[in-house]
Amino acid sequence: xxxxxxxxxxxxxxxxxxxxxxxxxxxxxxxxxxxxxxxxxxxxxxxxxxxxxxxxxxxxxxxxxxxxxxxxxxxxxxxxxxxxxxxxxxxxxxxxxxxxxxxxxxxxxxxxxxxxxxxxxxxxxxxxxxxxxxxxxxxxxxxxxxxxxxxxxxxxxxxxxxxxxxxxxxxxxxxxxxxxxxxxxxxxxxxxxxxxxxxxxxxxxxxxxxxxxxxxxxxxxxxxx
Numbered sequence: 001x002x003x004x005x006x007x008x009x010x011x012x013x014x015x016x017x018x019x020x021x022x023x024x025x026x027x028x029x030x031x032x033x034x035x036x037x038x039x040x041x042x043x044x045x046x047x048x049x050x051x052x053x054x055x056x057x058x059x060x061x062x063x064x065x066x067x068x069x070x071x072x073x074x075x076x077x078x079x080x081x082x083x084x085x086x087x088x089x090x091x092x093x094x095x096x097x098x099x100x101x102x103x104x105x106x107x108x109x110x111x112x113x114x115x116x117x118x119x120x121x122x123x124x125x126x127x128x129x130x131x132x133x134x135x136x137x138x139x140x141x142x143x144x145x146x147x148x149x150x151x152x153x154x155x156x157x158x159x160x161x162x163x164x165x166x167x168x169x170x171x172x173x174x175x176x177x178x179x180x181x182x183x184x185x186x187x188x189x190x191x192x193x194x195x196x197x198x199x200x201x202x203x204x205x206x207x208x209x210x211x212x213x214x215x216x217x218x219x220x221x222x223x224x225x
Contacts, residue, residue, distance in 0.1 A: 004049075007056055011045050014060050018067045031088040031138060037070040088137045095133035098146065108135055119143065165211035171195075174203045174221075184212055194218075 018041055022034065041063050048059040077084035092104050094115060105115065116127065118141040124130060132144040154160075168180040170191050181188065191210070195202055198218055206221045 004052065007048060007052070010056060011049060011059060014063055015041060015045050018063050021067050022070055033073050033087050034070065037066050041066055091137055092135045093132065094135050094141070095127075095130050098128070098131055100127070110135070115141075165213045165215070167209040167211040167215070167217070169207055170210045170216075171202065171205045171208035171218075173207075174205055176202070180210075184210060186210065 019038070022037070044059055044062045044066070048054045048056050073087060077087055092108050094101060094104055094108075094110070100112075100115070105111070115133075118135075119125070119127060119130065119133070122141060122143045124143055124145070129145050129149040130143055131146045134142045136142060168177075168183060170177055170180045170184070170186070176188055176191060181191070191208070192202065194210075194216055195205060195208070195218065200218065200220055204220050206219045208216060208218045210216045
């Protein structure tokens, strides 16, 4: 039992390290080559777990060889457009100037129902409102609405707004986050003074956010937590 636990922990840490080395990507945002490597890593890591006679080092070496291969492929696609087009595909314009390109849809094997579903994912429920729609290489749909259907912005109204400062979590579950304080150039005493001024204590704070303008928000823990 103990050897199995140890093998599982080692392989778990190996796979987590491998995925971290490949970069932060959600499954839906992965390029084809990245998805293939991820699937292969999971399959290879499962072999030593299922068969205890398989040397553990073989699985670890294979996993990191795949990671090295993926990093090499990524570097190649950055430097060579032709390689990127071959390995990752290219974007396809599905709707152009308000007209659906049926040939482009056939080329990517997409039905009208698939298009409508992707549009709903972009909060577009009327296909006639779309001026351009581009199917990206990762399968996401980028949409540009017609000018009369776009949301009015402050720029359209010629209103100059002061940009909002980014609020960062400075306290989480009663603990001060030093990285956030460094980013805001704020000391711990400032945070403690704000908490005291709000008649609470550090241990009672569930989360506190603060921005460069000094605006803050405090959410206390529920009683008994």
